[in-house]
Amino acid sequence: MASEEWEKYLKDSLITEEMYSEAGGADHEDAYASELKFGTAGIRGKIGLGPNRLNRYTVERVAEGLSRQMQKEGGGRVVIGYDIRHLSRAFSEAIASVLVQNDIEVYLSEGYITTPELSFFTRRHEADYGIMITASHNPPEYNGIKVYGSDGAQLTDVPAGALSDEINAVEDFFDIPSADFDDALEAGRVIHIDYRHYEDYQQKVKSISGDIPESDLQVVFSSLHGTALPVVEYILRDLGFHHLHLVPDECEVDSDFSHVASPNPEDVQAFAGARKLGREAGADLLVATDPDADRIGVEVWHEDDYVHLDGNQLGAILLHNRLEGTEFERLPVVVKSVVTSDLSRKISEKFGAELVEVLTGFKYIGAVARSLEADDAREFAFGYEESYGYLISDFVRDKDAVQIVPAIVKLAAGLKNEGLTLVDYLEKIYAEFGPQREKMISHTFEGMEGRERISEIMDQFRRNTPREIEGRQVRCVEDYLSGERRFESGETAKIDLPSADVIKIHFDDGWIALRPSGTEPKIKLYVSLETDHIDEEAKIINDMIFGV
Structure with missing residues (x-):
């Protein structure tokens, strides 16, 4: 037109x-x-x-x-x-x-x-x-x-x-x-x-974690100019937590996001203001939610600096704490996306939980929660994606950062009383289950030409899938668009999930996946390996795929 x-x-x-x-x-x-x-x-x-x-x-x-x-x-x-x-x-x-x-x-x-x-x-x-x-x-x-x-x-x-x-x-x-x-x-x-x-929602959130133990834990919070306040502050106060420091400018509603480098808690830059206030206040924990309060990011004061937890790391902490500290009436079911860390599988197995894998998009996690409503033998326990979206209780059917804030503050408060941090808690998980590390690298391609470029990259990778990537033998290729799983032996199997533009390649020690974003002009590379050098190895793989 x-x-x-x-x-x-x-x-x-x-x-x-x-x-x-x-x-x-x-x-x-x-x-x-x-x-x-x-x-x-x-x-x-x-x-x-x-x-x-x-x-x-x-x-x-x-x-x-x-x-x-x-x-x-x-x-x-x-x-x-x-x-x-x-x-x-x-x-x-x-x-x-x-x-x-x-x-x-x-x-x-x-x-x-x-x-x-x-x-x-x-x-x-x-x-x-x-x-x-x-x-x-x-x-x-x-x-x-x-x-x-x-x-x-x-x-x-x-x-x-x-x-x-x-x-x-x-x-x-x-x-x-x-x-x-x-x-x-x-x-x-x-x-x-x-x-x-509104009050009913807050009451249900409070019932998940219960009262937060007394401690001198200091928390800095930023709503990144969005909707999480005042509801988060009300809930923490009602649960007995009063050491909350709000980043002044960033906690004001602002459609231009004027005082943040990024309104995305995945982005380390989004924590610049929180880090500044955190150092001034001696804060142990920095928490930020995105503008509509469905995603959450966390940084932890550990060994004289703030450590940014990625979405998989925070998910592993929350999942382990949820399964370890909850008595379920039925078999607990954990739901994760196909590009989320397999560490969740190991944690679920330890606590006797069933793990269900779905396509990227929290609607699929919500669909599993719906299917469990009439199940007398199984119940929803936890759902998450590596993109900083989590759900503890399914009275909400989308990712819910408001649920997560009191849960993570309560865990951090209890750990501080023992002289520990969330990073210590994560290191114990790694010590038990192995050095599973993840890295996501995204590339932005704007406009009509950008959409064509993303489509071209996916098509080329799909047609010319390598048999070896940086010394790692490809054992299996999963193409979620065709719905086919191809093994090294030449055998194939059907993927029992809806069609989606995702390619996932498995090695002996992990996997990589490639997919266009469904909401932004980006193509994303996911790398999940058993390594202590994920940044270096992910960069090598990224440079090979994108010709950097």
């Missing part, structure tokens, strides 16, 4: 003329090169004018598609939440207005909320769908729409595909019927979420 036609509607698009004028050159071309596609991770993209950007019209198109899908299903109820990003509230109101026009019952958060709260509220309101307006940890020019099912988990492949078809069938972006939001709110057609549900 030509940019000239879209420009006619700029005034009512929610995009300012300043925002539009800043998008020039290749960015402007990309905005009209294609349409935003609703995938299994929902929609995520840059804010701007055009069919490949988030604006009033593309957002209303999603709402209209969902309305049509729900009408086929007999109508129903939707819960909507939003984070602190640019236009998040406006997008939530635009979606609500379209849904109400189609006689859909709408519950809307009165202010910003966390993503895990949206999952919880969807279940608590017995809604048919939930919608969260967020782009998680992406840069400030991005936003997105996540859609949840009645179980509080993001839509898996089949329902997401059905919704995508309905959205794509909406051909006219500029003629979507919509109610007046203020009138709908006044008439009670849009209802604000009851504050009692």
